[in-house]
Amino acid sequence: MSIRHVLLGLLAAGPRHGYDLKRQYDAHFPQARPLAYGQVYTTLQRLVRDGLAEVDGTGSEGGPERTLYRSTREGARELGRWTEEITAPAPFVTNEIFAKVVVSILVTAAGGRDGHDEGRPDAAAHLRAQRAAHMERMRELTAVKTSPGADLSTVLSADYALAHLDADLRWMTTTSARIDTLTAEVNAL
Structure with a gap:
C-alpha cells in the first residue's frame, strides 16, 4: 500500500495535521500495517518537497503547535493518476x-x-x-x-x-x- 497516496487521499478532504492524518489512517485502515507518527511526518515532508502538498498554517488549538498540510493541485492530479492505475496481480504469491x-x-x-x-x-x-x-x-x-x-x-x-x-x-x-x-x-x- 502506498502510504504517500493514502495520505494524499486523506488530505483531499481538507487541511489536516499529522496527528489527525494518523488517526484517520487508523480509522479507515484498521487491518493494515500500523503507521507510525514518524512515518506520517516523514511522508508529509516528502509530499511538500515534491510539490504534492503544502503547509497551510500552524495552530495550537489549546495544545501543542501543529502544522496543517493540504494537497496541492499537483497532489490532486497525482492522487487521480494513482487511483486510476491498475495494480498488476502478482504472477506468483509466496508466503x-x-x-x-x-x-x-x-x-x-x-x-x-x-x-x-x-x-x-x-x-x-x-x-x-x-x-x-x-x-x-x-x-x-x-x-x-x-x-x-x-x-x-x-x-x-x-x-x-x-x-x-x-x-x-x-x-x-x-x-x-x-x-x-x-x-x-x-x-x-
Missing part, C-alpha cells in the same frame, strides 16, 4: 505458509538423511493446524464486520481479508490432498 509446506515436504522426502529425527516437520499436520487458525480468524473477522456500528472501512477490510483467507483455505485443501504425490515427486528427483 510463509507456502514456504513451510514446501520445506516440510522436502525434509520428509529426504527421509532423515541428516541423522536428526527430532523435530521433523510434518506438512499434513502443519496444514491441519494452519487451517484451524485460519478458520478461527475467519470467525473473528465475520464477527467484527457484522457487529453493530461496523463502519465501511472495517467491513471492506474484513471482506478483503476473508477472501484471502478463503483462498488460502482452498489452497490448503488442494495441497493436503496432494501431499503424498508431491513427496513422491520430490523423491523421484
Whole structure:
C-alpha cells in the first residue's frame, strides 16, 4: 500500500495535521500495517518537497503547535493518476505458509538423511493446524464486520481479508490432498 497516496487521499478532504492524518489512517485502515507518527511526518515532508502538498498554517488549538498540510493541485492530479492505475496481480504469491509446506515436504522426502529425527516437520499436520487458525480468524473477522456500528472501512477490510483467507483455505485443501504425490515427486528427483 502506498502510504504517500493514502495520505494524499486523506488530505483531499481538507487541511489536516499529522496527528489527525494518523488517526484517520487508523480509522479507515484498521487491518493494515500500523503507521507510525514518524512515518506520517516523514511522508508529509516528502509530499511538500515534491510539490504534492503544502503547509497551510500552524495552530495550537489549546495544545501543542501543529502544522496543517493540504494537497496541492499537483497532489490532486497525482492522487487521480494513482487511483486510476491498475495494480498488476502478482504472477506468483509466496508466503510463509507456502514456504513451510514446501520445506516440510522436502525434509520428509529426504527421509532423515541428516541423522536428526527430532523435530521433523510434518506438512499434513502443519496444514491441519494452519487451517484451524485460519478458520478461527475467519470467525473473528465475520464477527467484527457484522457487529453493530461496523463502519465501511472495517467491513471492506474484513471482506478483503476473508477472501484471502478463503483462498488460502482452498489452497490448503488442494495441497493436503496432494501431499503424498508431491513427496513422491520430490523423491523421484
